[in-house]
Amino acid sequence: MSFYTSLNGLKNAQTDLGVISNNIANAETNGFKKSTVAFSDIIAGSAFTNPKLMLGIGATVEAINQNFAQGPVEQTGAALDLVVNGDGFFTTRSAISGDTLYTRNGAFEVDDNGYILRGGNRLQAFPTDAAGVVSGNTLQSVQVPPTNASGAQFAGVAVGKNGVITASYADGTNVAVGKIALATFLSPGGLRQEGSANWSATGLSGTATYGEPDSGFYGGILSGALERSNVDLSEEMVGLITAQRNFQANAKAIDTATQISQTIINLRT
Template identity: 30%
Template sequence: MAFQHGLSGLNAASKNLDVIGNNIANSNTTGFKSSRAEFADMVAASMGAGGGSSYGIGVEVAAVAQQFSQGNVTVTGNNLDVAINGNGFFKVQQPDGSAAYTRAGNFKLDKTGDLVTNGGAQVMGFRVDPTTGLSTSEPQPLSFPTGAPIQAKQTGAIKATLNLDARAKLAAGDATTTPPIPATPRSTYGTSINVYDTQGVAVPVNMYFEKTAVANTWQVYDTLDTTAAPRGTITFDGDGKYVSSAPSPLTVNVDPSVANPNNPPAPWNVTIDLSTATQFGSKFAVADLSQDGYASGDLTSINISNDGMVMASYSNGVTRAEAQVALANFRNPQGLLAVGGNNWVESFDSGPAVMGKPGDGNFGALRSGALEDSNVDLTAELVNMMTAQRAYQANAQTIKTQDQVMSTLVNLR
């Protein structure tokens, strides 16, 4: 027996206690992944000697392996907290511009509108075009307009869901009947909606409907001026269901100068969709009236949905998808290098990052309003600590015994 064996055992047990202590210290760290010390024996042998001539000379720590098992998901209710349930890492851009990866989804919105981690790294994601809905193919730092309002959107279409009374008399009336049928005021069957010009100024658009002498046909006007021509007609079948409009689509020309006298934009046409209108024997009623424009608005809140879509709400009532959180995965996650601050960086052993969207392929799903807890099992770590302590004591005892043997040899007379 040599001091070498006991000394190597003490070093290995000490490193094991360091790993266990680090696990216990981070048992409440969001997204933390525990590690374990893995040991290997050390053997001395002469070149060309048979197996019987080799002997052990102690132990060494072969590796400190990270354990990427799933941690518990705890609901927090915070709209910027996100947990990954399954494979993957959030990609972040550190302040020095380098890429890192984390499982901690406790994000914040800083004063400049960037979505960041507690360490100031920017969260990466796929930007979404507000008009087309398409996302970018390369992840970019997610940033939102907190310093300036979003640009207004000019209205391009109106959609109306309404019922025109099938019992309505001819709008022109009939003086030949007894008693004569009076004319129906154009305003009897009318509604109005605000549309928006390119500057975000609301302009009212009116729609009035008059029953014609042609069965199941109504004329559509945008003014109460009796000399004005109709914008078109809509026709229903015998069951009161919409058949067609002429022209198709119906359009109305909007003059923004009526509401925006200060150098307004040019007049433009807005289409009117009446395909969901009906002609039933009940009172005139408007069930739904919508348009696709909006005024400028300031950012009021951000929410991250379960599919990673970042939904931004604005003061003008608009809520739209601005981006989608990106996930990264690796062929060998245990090859990642921990750099602190809940971050890892890729290495030769981990392989390059593969980017994707939550729920696609082998990427995990997201849980919004929740965080992934540390995967440290405190009970197991405490038991491991006792085992490591016993190993340390036993190796210390071998050194003590070796010291006693050496003392006996030195004291021989």
Template identity: 45%
Template sequence: MSFYVSLSGLKGAQADLSAISNNVANVNSTAFKKSKAQFGDIFAAAPMQTTHQVAGQGVRIQGIAQQFTQGTIETTDKTLDLAITGEGFFTVKGEDGTVSYTRNGAFAVDNDRFAVDTTGARIQVFPVNPDTGALSPAPTASTGPGDLADLNIPTTLKGEADGAQLTSVGVSKEGLVSAIYADGSTVYLGQVAMASFNSLEGLRQQGDAHWTSTVASGNPILGTANEGMFGAVNSGSLERANVDITEELVSLISAQRNFQANAKAIETANQLTQTIVNLRS
């Protein structure tokens, strides 16, 4: 039995090493969220058996949970680099229509003048009045991803061929995107749609700091930045990974020692078994 107990310990230590190694490997990934392996003990006994005389049967992996803590904000001075300080996710839509959620705000303008992230997904915004910037209509509890629009930044005023040329783009802390043209006109293009969830741990990872909603996470709660449960949007900044490399290296050493200790336990059990087998020889 001791072989299997120590074997479960080896598997647990290996899972811990894998999670830590993934954290270290993604220390420079934008908006990456570190993971932590969670374990529970295995115990079994007969209904009438005295549990004080029964040892545990090893360890099991309960899950690998992501830690959605705030990462360090890094200044880039690029207007469409957006970082969230606080809770919330950007809402983006892929070419296939799939809606996902991300903290990676490294947005750029594609050939069709849509604002896209590093995967080519378009950032979603609430429609606004182009002259006043007022939401039309304001988001409610029933507002869903289908009520959002792609952010388009035309190079000329109102997209007209003979219109004034675009000179600059701005994004406020509330996520309101504005464009200023050569004739001094200001046009509001939309307000960045922020999403939150009842259970962040229930989100499904998609890679590239993207997540999709599941039954466990619940439906997205949409709103605007710098209001209520949603954090502020910082233009010209990106959120770095929330990985503390020093902490991870210490955890790596601890996981390695745990692996070695379980391997030593198996070796000791093997020596005891060999001694018993050789009693009659």
């Protein structure tokens, strides 16, 4: 039994090492959220087993939990580099598949069609009138017109703390083109990681609840900055050493069990 108990320990330590390694590898990934491994013990016995004689048979991985604490903020100066200063995820939609993805990485840009996007996924917002007042609850992709009603050319874009996206034109006029919609979840730990600092909703996370930035418990929008990874390298290095020691200890337990078995075999022969 000791062989299998220690083998489980090796597998668990390997999983822990893998999670920590992934955290360290993404220490510079904007919007990345670190994960931690939760373990639970395994006990085998029946209703007739003396509880004072029950023997544990190792441990198993109970969950790999995501930590959605906010990461440090880095100033960039770019108008479409955005940070959610508090709770909430940016909502984006793939122009190809139509899938809805959620992210904390606000490194957006304007494409040649005027859509504000990141990695091919278009930013979703509440529709507004020209003054920035929300006019509906149906989310839509934010598109900046190349010219305004007077025919003046697009000159730039700005995003307010309240999430209103304002396009500026060469004649000095400003027109609101939408208000960023932030998403929250009943259980964000149930979100599925999709890569590129994107998440998708699952049955465990619940459906998204949308709200306006800087209202209620939704965070405000900080323009000209990006949220960095929330990985603490010092903490991860300590965890890495601990996981390595656990791996070595379980390997040593297997080696000890092997020596004991060999001794017994030698006695019998």
